[in-house]
Amino acid sequence: MSLARTPEPWLRAARWLVCGAALLPLGGCGVAALPCRVTSATLKVLPVVGHAAATPFDMCASAID
Numbered sequence: 001m002s003l004a005r006t007p008e009p010w011l012r013a014a015r016w017l018v019c020g021a022a023l024l025p026l027g028g029c030g031v032a033a034l035p036c037r038v039t040s041a042t043l044k045v046l047p048v049v050g051h052a053a054a055t056p057f058d059m060c061a062s063a064i065d
Contacts (some may be wrong), residue, residue: 022037029064030065
């Protein structure tokens with residue numbers, strides 16, 4: 001008895017569909033501001049200087065929106 005395997009092209013298509021569905025709720029500006037928001041959130045984790053270092057990226061995201 002052999003296990004059925006999903007062909008690689010189907011898996012690749014499924015991955016692209018999942019990525020597209022994840023980005024669908026974001027509007028045009030939301031997609032453009034995403035790198036600024038991710039960088040800002042990452043910097044805010046740093047103690048002491050995190051919020052100060054994230055300020056320019058917060059302004060970047062606000063300007064895009």
